Amino acid sequence: MHQISPGPLSQDAVKKLIQQSQEAKQAAYCPYSKFRVGAALLTLDDCVITGCNVENACYNLGICAERNAISKAVSQGYRSFKAIAIASDLEEQFISPCGGCRQFIREFGSKWDVYLSKPDGSYLKMSVDELLPVSFGPEDLSMKKVLAIPHEA
DSSP states (O other): OOOOOOOOOOHHHHHHHHHHHHHHHTTOBOTTTOOOEEEEEEETTSOEEEEEOBOOSSGGGOBOHHHHHHHHHHHTTOOOEEEEEEEESOSSSOOOOOHHHHHHHHTTOSSSEEEEEOTTSOEEEEEHHHHSSSOOOGGGGGSOOSSOOOOOO
């Protein structure tokens, strides 16, 4: 997979993306954890697609905001992204994606930006590479392998 670094966002674009992630958080369905999360995903053509966490009584069937936003984008035909902003109600620390979301984000490249934010609008910018170092991605599936998989009898 050829990756193009989309380049830095302007300060205004970052603020707007964080604001949109905070707005997305308002729609969260989290009756069990009471932990609201919103995400705003920026495509290469500057379309913003948002998502929120949606919990389920069968806990493992819930979906995180980041995966929700990316899944919506993919269903609309998008595969490349500039940035994602993530928001929660945590006051003292920046929200950070869970391990599953980090891998889900990585599926779509390692050279785009992730903005971890607080309710006051402050943020920490990281690349996907920084968020998930020494990662496994789609390009690894086509790498040369030492052994062939033996046929089952």
